[in-house]
Amino acid sequence: MAGDIVLQTTGLSGGYGSIQVLFGIDLTVRRGETVALCGPNGVGKSTLVRMISGLSRPSAGTVFLNGLDVTGVPGARRPRLGMSTVIGQQAFGSLSVRDNLRMHTYPVNRTDEKPTTSVDGALAVFPRLRARADQPxxxxxxxxxxxxxxxxxxxQRPDVLLIDEFSLGLAPVVVGGLLELIRRLATAGVGTLLIEQSVNVAMSVADRLLFMEHGTIIAEHTPAELRESPDLARRLVLGGHAS
Known part of the structure; x- marks a missing residue:
């Protein structure tokens, strides 16, 4: 059951140079809750993730992490405060899988756990990675x-996890396994904001779905509500402002 608010944005606006992309975004993610952000390409979903994660600065509005105003905190410092971001499939290609994971222990250091212990624990969750731990x-x-x-x-053991374009280009069987991990993280109390093109994928894991159009959030529904009204889901994902 979702608990306290771990992520909140109020009036978040901004874009790139003179081009405004977001217009007053208000959203919340509670502890243990998974919220999916859906909508067609070009409506501002990835821009929103960049601003929440500190990779871009908003022109107006505020980002709160566990009640702390982190709007001006650089993105590199946010993992220490409990925010982790997954954008694409970024990795250090020349480093081994194990060394890639070890690299991510340094900017966090939020516990007394040894880096080797946390890396081995992460590999234990993914047998395929463990088998390739020493490969580039x-x-x-x-x-x-x-x-x-x-x-x-x-x-990194975040309080809130941001994931952009989660299932893009992946086989359904792979997506299914990754969704199970998100469910396990939710059970452990991690709040997740998931940017997802596929409404079906989002409905299978999210507690709430938010739909964006023209840089604003136009609708919020539960998976149960969308299953009861398939036409509503289609209109929203195609960018139709459903009443």
Whole structure:
């Protein structure tokens, strides 16, 4: 059951230079809750993730992490405060899988746990990665690289996890395994904001779905509400402002 608010944005606006992309975004994610952000390409979903994670600065509005105003905190410092971000399948290709994970122990250091212990624990969750632990990350498949960035999340032990374009280009069987990890993180109290193109994927894991259009959130529904009204889901995901 979701608890206290771990992530909140109020009036978040901004874009790139003179081009405004977001217009007053208000959202919340509670502890142990998974919230999916859906909508067609170009509506501002990835821009929102960048601003929440500190990779871009908003022109207005506030980002709160566990009640703390982190709007001006650089993105590199946010993992120490409890925020972890997964964008794409980024990895250091020339480093081994194990060394990639070890790299992510340094900016966190939020517990007294030894880096080796946390890396071994993350590998234990992903047998496929453990079998390739000493191979360069450049040799991994797309699904394995996504596992690697999620294994990084286990090491960072965030209070809130931001994931952009989660299932893009991955086989359904791989997506299913990664969704199970998100469910396990939710059970452990991690709040997740998931950017997802596939409403079906989002409905299978999210507690709430938010729909964006023209840089604003136009609707919020539970999976049960969308299953009862398939036409509503189709209109929202195609960018139709359903009443």
């Amino acid at each position: 990350a450049s040799t991994l498949s797309g699904g394995e690289r996504q596992m690697l960035v999620l294994a990084k999340t286990l090491i």
